[in-house]
Amino acid sequence: MELQEAIDFIDHPNLKQSKPGSWADFGCGDGLFTYALASLLPESSTIYAVDRSYHQMNKDFYPPHVDINFLLADFTMPQLALPGLQGILMANSLHYVKDKPAFLKQLKEYLKIPAYLLIVEYDTQRSNPWVPFPVHFSLLKKLLHSCGFNNVEKLRTRASIYDQGNMYVAMAST
Template identity: 45%
Template sequence: MDQKDAIQLITHNGFSTKNKKIWADLGCGSGTFTLALASILEADSIIHAIDTQESALAEIPNLYRDVNIKKHILDFVKADLPIHVLDGVLMANSLHYVKDKEAFIAKLKSYLKPDASFLVIEYDSNVSNAWVPYPIDFSSLHALFSKLGYRTIKKLNSRRSVYGNRQMYAALIES
């Protein structure tokens, strides 16, 4: 997926980034969705790009469209995050690496402001494979976040994946 496609997937009239200036991109890879998010954030926002691969992080600029990008090499599933007050969490094709999603989301709550958002991009499937060990389709994502007390869980957009005939979706979750 290129950056233009990523922007289209997360852009929606129901998703406002106004006054949401500090984000973490967990499992950011080389930054396709990091830069897509930076494209819609207000100037002077900050994205903490987190990944285990230093070489992938090296591909992400430190500044993009007046958004500061701070890079962190760590395993977001196992390690504590180096940020403590977030307006939002982006997880683009990374939640499927988390086995105990309920415990993980509950742990993330300690890093979030009360009105923080989750922006999740995943495959709309529950069939695992070597690259997607713990998949979560939209229905399961909705059930998970509902159970954890989130009231707004909506699919923003979806598109066909380049990997087979699966769909990808972007979802916004807010309290």
């Protein structure tokens, strides 16, 4: 996926709020969705790009109006030093979490109210080495509601190039 495709995929009016805020990208990888999110957030926002493997973030893709800070950490471990977040992005990372209910309850501790959770996932029930604990949309919706998230909405879908069925992006709020 190219950067503009990622921007178009996750775009939502809630991301373009007038006030700057702090977001985290849990499992940021090489930063594709971090840069997409940064392109959509208001000026003076901050993103904490969190991954357990070191990734050199590409300064060429940094939008000049958003501060991106890379944190070398396992996002599944409790007590990351993060401020009250306006939102969390998880693009192709929730499927690595085995105990999703416990994780999602822990995740809420990072969020201030109101806040958003933006999820990009494969809409499949079949696990494989790259998607060990899949979370198709109907399961995600049930999980999020049971953990106190509201307004769970599937924003859009697209075909996956990895033969995993479709990918979807969903947004929920606290």
